[in-house]
Amino acid sequence: MCRICTAHCPVLVTVADGVVTDVKGDRASPLFEGYTCPKGRALPAIHAHPDRLLQSLRRRSDGSHEPIGSDEAVAEIADRLADIVDAHGPDSVALYIGSSNVPHPTVGRLAGALLQALGSTNAYSAATIDQPGMMVADAYHGVWLGGRTPFDTSDVWLFVGTNPIISKQYLEENPAKRLSRAIANGTKVIVIDPRRTETARRAHIHLQPRPGEDAVLVAGLLHVIVREGWVDNQFIADHVRGVAELTAALAPFTPEVVATRADVPENMLLEAARVLGTARRGGAGSGTGAAMSSPGALVPYLLLCLMSVRGFWAREGDRVEKPTVLLPPARTRAQAFPPYPALTGQRMRVRGLERSVAGLPTAALAEEILMPGPGQIRALFNVGGSPATAWPDQRLARRALEDLDLFVTTDVEYSPTARLADYVVATKLALETPGTTQGTEAIKYFHFGYGFALPYAKYTPAIVDPPPGADVIEDWQLYYRIAQRLALQLNLVNLYGVPGGYLEAPTDVVPLDMHREPTTDELLELMSRGSRVPLAEVKRYPHGHIFEELLELQVEPPEPGNVARLDVANPSAMADLEACAHTPMVVSAERPMLLIPRRENRVMNTYGRTVPGMMGTRTYNPAFLHPEDLAELGCLPGDMVEISSEHDSIIGVVESDPDLRRGLVSMSHSFGGNPGENEDPIVDGANTNRLLRNDSTYDRVTGQPAMGAIAVSVGHFIAP
Numbered sequence: 001m002c003r004i005c006t007a008h009c010p011v012l013v014t015v016a017d018g019v020v021t022d023v024k025g026d027r028a029s030p031l032f033e034g035y036t037c038p039k040g041r042a043l044p045a046i047h048a049h050p051d052r053l054l055q056s057l058r059r060r061s062d063g064s065h066e067p068i069g070s071d072e073a074v075a076e077i078a079d080r081l082a083d084i085v086d087a088h089g090p091d092s093v094a095l096y097i098g099s100s101n102v103p104h105p106t107v108g109r110l111a112g113a114l115l116q117a118l119g120s121t122n123a124y125s126a127a128t129i130d131q132p133g134m135m136v137a138d139a140y141h142g143v144w145l146g147g148r149t150p151f152d153t154s155d156v157w158l159f160v161g162t163n164p165i166i167s168k169q170y171l172e173e174n175p176a177k178r179l180s181r182a183i184a185n186g187t188k189v190i191v192i193d194p195r196r197t198e199t200a201r202r203a204h205i206h207l208q209p210r211p212g213e214d215a216v217l218v219a220g221l222l223h224v225i226v227r228e229g230w231v232d233n234q235f236i237a238d239h240v241r242g243v244a245e246l247t248a249a250l251a252p253f254t255p256e257v258v259a260t261r262a263d264v265p266e267n268m269l270l271e272a273a274r275v276l277g278t279a280r281r282g283g284a285g286s287g288t289g290a291a292m293s294s295p296g297a298l299v300p301y302l303l304l305c306l307m308s309v310r311g312f313w314a315r316e317g318d319r320v321e322k323p324t325v326l327l328p329p330a331r332t333r334a335q336a337f338p339p340y341p342a343l344t345g346q347r348m349r350v351r352g353l354e355r356s357v358a359g360l361p362t363a364a365l366a367e368e369i370l371m372p373g374p375g376q377i378r379a380l381f382n383v384g385g386s387p388a389t390a391w392p393d394q395r396l397a398r399r400a401l402e403d404l405d406l407f408v409t410t411d412v413e414y415s416p417t418a419r420l421a422d423y424v425v426a427t428k429l430a431l432e433t434p435g436t437t438q439g440t441e442a443i444k445y446f447h448f449g450y451g452f453a454l455p456y457a458k459y460t461p462a463i464v465d466p467p468p469g470a471d472v473i474e475d476w477q478l479y480y481r482i483a484q485r486l487a488l489q490l491n492l493v494n495l496y497g498v499p500g501g502y503l504e505a506p507t508d509v510v511p512l513d514m515h516r517e518p519t520t521d522e523l524l525e526l527m528s529r530g531s532r533v534p535l536a537e538v539k540r541y542p543h544g545h546i547f548e549e550l551l552e553l554q555v556e557p558p559e560p561g562n563v564a565r566l567d568v569a570n571p572s573a574m575a576d577l578e579a580c581a582h583t584p585m586v587v588s589a590e591r592p593m594l595l596i597p598r599r600e601n602r603v604m605n606t607y608g609r610t611v612p613g614m615m616g617t618r619t620y621n622p623a624f625l626h627p628e629d630l631a632e633l634g635c636l637p638g639d640m641v642e643i644s645s646e647h648d649s650i651i652g653v654v655e656s657d658p659d660l661r662r663g664l665v666s667m668s669h670s671f672g673g674n675p676g677e678n679e680d681p682i683v684d685g686a687n688t689n690r691l692l693r694n695d696s697t698y699d700r701v702t703g704q705p706a707m708g709a710i711a712v713s714v715g716h717f718i719a720p
């Protein structure tokens with residue numbers, strides 16, 4: 001499997017003399033129909049990368065790195081860690097889990113187990129700089145234990161600020177084909193996106209609003225739906241509370257007001273509401289576009305409200321959507337699980353923030369590292385993430401990472417993050433390690449847009465060995481071996497913790513043998529204990545398999561006496577909605593443009609930019625502008641511009657994008673190098689995180705700062 005992203009496309013790999021020479025989609029595999037994207041097809045180039053990290057590195061006092069054996073690195077890291085824990089206590093140790101934990105399903109569990117064994121609670125992840133509002137929205141609203149109806153058989157589906165064809169979020173497998181097929185079968189797709197994306201182009205309705213007005217738009221859709229009586233009264237009577245309060249809160253969001261504020265045609269807004277309001281089965285989901293410009297739970301919460309007033313949830317006797325395969329069986333019942341607290345009570349030291357159901361706010365981690373006093377974080381393990389480029393406020397991130405007493409990362413290249421680390425432990429590429437589809441299945445509990453459409457699973461053995469002479473370990477081995485050296489017992493949990501604890505599935509905790517190091521296969525086996533389909537059964541199908549019998553699973557009747565209700569009038573969300581009625585997105589004459597995010601098909605966030613050929617001939621992230629905006633600025637495609645926020649500026653290379661709304665700069669994140677490094681805008685690109693701040697506009701619950709709809713000015717760059 002390609003495991004660069006959660007799709008885990010099955011591939012056929014040609015190996016000659018131990019070298020990966022070709023990778024193509026596996027047509028014998030069900031579900032994907034041979035699909036791969038350019039990243040997967042670049043796997044041979046990834047393996048042949050001349051700058052692949054084949055040895056671990058230790059930082060010298062002048063900041064440069066020298067090679068170090070992996071055993072020696074582990075020993076030194078463990079000893080320094082022990083000293084830090086002795087001096088400052090276990091909570092001075094933190095870990096940050098980023099998106100390259102996806103190719104290595106074992107690493108998150110082992111790193112988490114080490115943290116737990118040390119006695120620290122400071123686990124951070126990329127989830128709180130992604131779409132954490134979705135988890136908070138579940139807490140506010142409660143969870144329908146019957147699940148959703150499948151995308152492919154829905155009458156309508158609303159996508160807000162997400163572009164599945166590129167990102168695979170919502171449509172993991174062969175997204176363009178799946179989308180086209182659903183549309184051909186009658187699904188009406190509605191897309192809200194300021195750009196006419198690959199997904200929007202296929203939509204029944206595309207609303208192209210001002211960025212940052214998604215909550216207003218969804219409130220407008222709900223306003224019309226409720227006003228027209230397009231609600232499911234029986235479902236509401238049985239399972240929902242708060243409709244009257246919601247209706248009152250929606251009063252200001254008339255179609256006229258909303259159309260003007262979001263700058264979309266009123267008739268299209270009304271048509272979208274009609275399609276959503278009259279469909280029998282439907283779904284709605286938001287993505288990073290919405291989450292970055294409207295941090296917080298409001299957009300995903302209003303979408304849950306829409307699901308509930310329309311009664312779109314799966315009912316008793318419906319087929320279970322996305323049943324677990326390599327995870328323990330979970331009960332699927334036609335009943336509500338009541339709302340639960342969004343905050344956990346674990347306080348941070350900075351800005352009064354707390355751990356929410358989405359985790360500790362990563363956007364406050366740099367401050368936690370830099371703020372002196374008891375509880376200061378002194379050691380950080382980066383688990384497959386890129387703090388140096390992906391965290392908002394890149395300069396602050398750099399200062400924090402350099403302030404640590406111990407900063408350890410694993411990597412497959414000398415990435416911007418690696419360049420700042422005390423130790424860089426060189427690790428294996430995914431094709432050099434066994435893996436399963438379990439991780440992709442599990443993410444659905446945190447973001448329902450992930451997981452396979454059908455009960456599909458696959459196991460893959462390691463396909464190739466690391467190149468001769470390489471001293472690389474598996475990511476998880478770092479954490480296991482540190483624990484071993486520190487004589488700590490690690491315990492493995494067979495299921496990710498699910499926020500709110502609504503999942504009726506058994507978890508079990510297995511102590512690892514700390515004397516004899518397990519193999520990755522043994523770990524995968526342990527992680528699949530109690531799974532609905534045993535891993536051994538999955539292994540019988542080298543091309544992957546759809547376990548058809550699980551398609552028979554039906555949503556069960558509710559437990560007798562269950563009185564739980566879904567809440568469509570959560571007080572915090574209603575207060576946010578009211579505030580939103582009075583705070584239109586405004587631009588100033590000084591910074592008249594809005595910077596918005598987009599994903600690039602050829603890279604995975606930070607990863608892939610340096611692999612020769614992976615991105616083709618363009619290796620930077622263009623600043624896309626509408627052609628008329630370019631003309632007004634007197635710019636031609638390829639010109640360099642200075643893009644300035646209130647906070648900082650970057651040099652971008654402009655490109656024309658007629659699919660964009662006017663007044664916007666659309667740019668991918670996590671390009672460029674570290675601040676202070678010699679960056680070439682036309683080679684490395686520019687990092688939009690340098691323009692952001694963590695502590696000016698941010699969500700009080702998740703700590704996520706505004707990462708989209710950032711007011712910027714754009715001016716011709718004159719080289720000094």
Ligand SMILES: Nc1nc2c(c(=O)[nH]1)N[C@H]1C(S)=C(S)[C@@H](COP(=O)(O)OP(=O)(O)OC[C@H]3O[C@@H](n4cnc5c(=O)[nH]c(N)nc54)[C@H](O)[C@@H]3O)O[C@H]1N2
Nearest residue numbers: 098099100126130385386390410411415597605606607669
């Ligand atoms: N401005 C702005 N910022 C954003 C976003 C945005 O839209 N705009 N998006 C946010 C989101 S949604 C996310 S998820 C985060 C993503 O950010 P992170 O999850 O923090 O990390 P990535 O950028 O994915 O970087 C992954 C790192 O892993 C390394 N790597 C690649 N393969 C392997 C491997 O097999 N093993 C190991 N050990 N390392 C490997 C790569 O070299 C790279 O350094 O960024 C967030 N930041």
Ligand SMILES: Nc1nc2c(c(=O)[nH]1)N[C@H]1C(S)=C(S)[C@@H](COP(=O)(O)OP(=O)(O)OC[C@H]3O[C@@H](n4cnc5c(=O)[nH]c(N)nc54)[C@H](O)[C@@H]3O)O[C@H]1N2
Nearest residue numbers: 161162163167211212287288289293596598599601604605
């Ligand atoms: N190829 C590729 N795939 C990836 C990744 C990658 O880097 N590359 N990253 C992975 C990760 S970590 C994640 S979290 C997912 C994210 O998956 P998605 O959320 O689908 O991410 P994008 O493809 O960037 O789509 C976001 C869309 O939001 C739009 N947008 C921007 N601002 C606004 C706004 O204010 N309102 C609205 N309504 N729309 C807006 C953008 O134009 C863009 O089309 O993708 C994953 N898949």
Ligand code: SF4
Nearest residue numbers: 002005008009037040
């Ligand atoms: S990166 Fe591309 S080929 Fe690899 S799993 Fe994701 S979609 Fe599939």
Ligand SMILES: [Mo]
Nearest residue numbers: 099126130131
């Ligand atoms: Mo993400």
